[in-house]
Amino acid sequence: MLEVRGLTKRFGEVTAVADFSLAVADGETVALLGPSGCGKTTVLRIIAGLEQPDAGQVLLAGRDATDWPPERRGVGLVFQSYALFPHLSVGANVAYGLRFRRGVDRVARVEELLSLVGLSGYERRKPHQLSAGQQQRVALARALAPEPGILLLDEPLSALDAALRKELRGELRAILGKLGMTALYVTHDQEEALALADRVAVMREGRLDQVAPPAELYARPRTSFVAAFLGRANLWPGKVVSVDGDRALVEVAGERFPAERGEAREGDEVFLFFRPEWVHLGDGPFVAAVEGAEYLGDRWELRARFRDLPLVLIAAQDPRASTALSFAIPTSQAIRRQ
Numbered sequence: 001m002l003e004v005r006g007l008t009k010r011f012g013e014v015t016a017v018a019d020f021s022l023a024v025a026d027g028e029t030v031a032l033l034g035p036s037g038c039g040k041t042t043v044l045r046i047i048a049g050l051e052q053p054d055a056g057q058v059l060l061a062g063r064d065a066t067d068w069p070p071e072r073r074g075v076g077l078v079f080q081s082y083a084l085f086p087h088l089s090v091g092a093n094v095a096y097g098l099r100f101r102r103g104v105d106r107v108a109r110v111e112e113l114l115s116l117v118g119l120s121g122y123e124r125r126k127p128h129q130l131s132a133g134q135q136q137r138v139a140l141a142r143a144l145a146p147e148p149g150i151l152l153l154d155e156p157l158s159a160l161d162a163a164l165r166k167e168l169r170g171e172l173r174a175i176l177g178k179l180g181m182t183a184l185y186v187t188h189d190q191e192e193a194l195a196l197a198d199r200v201a202v203m204r205e206g207r208l209d210q211v212a213p214p215a216e217l218y219a220r221p222r223t224s225f226v227a228a229f230l231g232r233a234n235l236w237p238g239k240v241v242s243v244d245g246d247r248a249l250v251e252v253a254g255e256r257f258p259a260e261r262g263e264a265r266e267g268d269e270v271f272l273f274f275r276p277e278w279v280h281l282g283d284g285p286f287v288a289a290v291e292g293a294e295y296l297g298d299r300w301e302l303r304a305r306f307r308d309l310p311l312v313l314i315a316a317q318d319p320r321a322s323t324a325l326s327f328a329i330p331t332s333q334a335i336r337r338q
Contacts, residue, residue: 001026001182002047002150007056009042016042018206020056024150029176029183030211031193034203035229040186043203044152047184049073061149076143080155082135084127090114090138091123097146113141116175133164140172144179151176151183157192165189169196190230194218202226218275220262224335227273232301234279235271236309240264240334248334253307255286257332264334274332276301276312284328288313293320 002024009017017039024030032040045051047058049070058066065073084093091110098106114120117137127135136156143151156172157165173196176183187193193200194214201211202225210222221227224235238252240261248261250272257272264270288304288311295318302313304325313327 001028001061002184003057003059004043004047005057005059007043007046007053007058009039009046009051009053015206017046017053020203020206020208022201022208022211024182024184026182027180028198029173029181029185029196031185031187031197031200032203033187033190033193033200033230036188038203039206040188040203041154044154044184044186047073047150048075048077048152074149076146076148076151078136078139078143078151078153078156080158082127082139084135084138084142086127088126089123090119090125090127090130093127093138094141094145096142109145110141113144116144116178117141118171132160133168136160136168137171140175144181149182151181153183153185155187156185158187158189165192172196194230200230202229204229220260220333221273221335222263223338224271224273227271227335232276232312234274234276234310234312235335237337238270238272238334240266240268240270242266250332250334253309257329259332259334262334262336264336268334269337270334271337272332273335274329276314278329278331279311279313280328280330281313281315281325282327284326286328287324287326289324290319290322293318 005021007017007020020043034040046053049068057064060073094110094113095106098109114122117140119134119137157168169192185196197214199211199213200217202209204225210226218230227233227235236252238250240248241251242249243261243266246261248259248264250257250259250270252272259272286306288306290302290304292303294301300315300319302315302319304311304313
């Protein structure tokens, strides 16, 4: 449904997007994830036709749409700021993209969409009479009104509080699934990307680092940047001393740890990567010095040190009485240093 090939965009001497390629299948939701300033919104604006690339192509349903104006592209846009017309009612805002439909059809479509986003009966209210979450629902309904082939969402939930973001992302996921909508969702929120998307594309400095389903991306990041950006990660510098099939032996601080080999080869300088929740406490051959702990409601997050290496751990009970803990790392991965 959507494919971009080799997109490059410069603003003066700054390269915002560099040789970026991505495909989104029909009915798929892809989250474009990355830190502020990495180029993800620029990619979205190029796809929407709001910016022209310096190089590369935008293909919509297999047709080259690189030079098409925005109104010809058949895409819906949802922004962080809602961008509702303050002088128009909710119904009129949703109907704005339906100016060429007959009156009866237009009214029916508005009622259908407001029901879909949980705002039946709100047609006559003005935007200022709605909560932030309700305004964002109206913005979504307006973007869906003309039945776009692709929905583009630019940080649509980032202005909302944490509880409302969680509620709305669940509703949004359900709506996209119900409609079979193709969507590209731009966000810097890792949890949001993992919860919403069929695949997540991680950007760094204008380039694509990795694209994968959420579970694969979290468990098997290809680069140390993806590992560290997508949740809490332990990354210890080491070296691959031997390889056996898809397994490797990694030497770190004088100790040897078995790990998934990934793309590493014998002799490579690597990071030994493992998530805090993968560590087993109290039953391992290694000892870490506890330096601090933070209570997070359902768990304790520990800051510790093994030899001269920082270590993040997860504990179910208050660990502050302990100055040292034994541990084992049954699951880890070797990531080549770049």
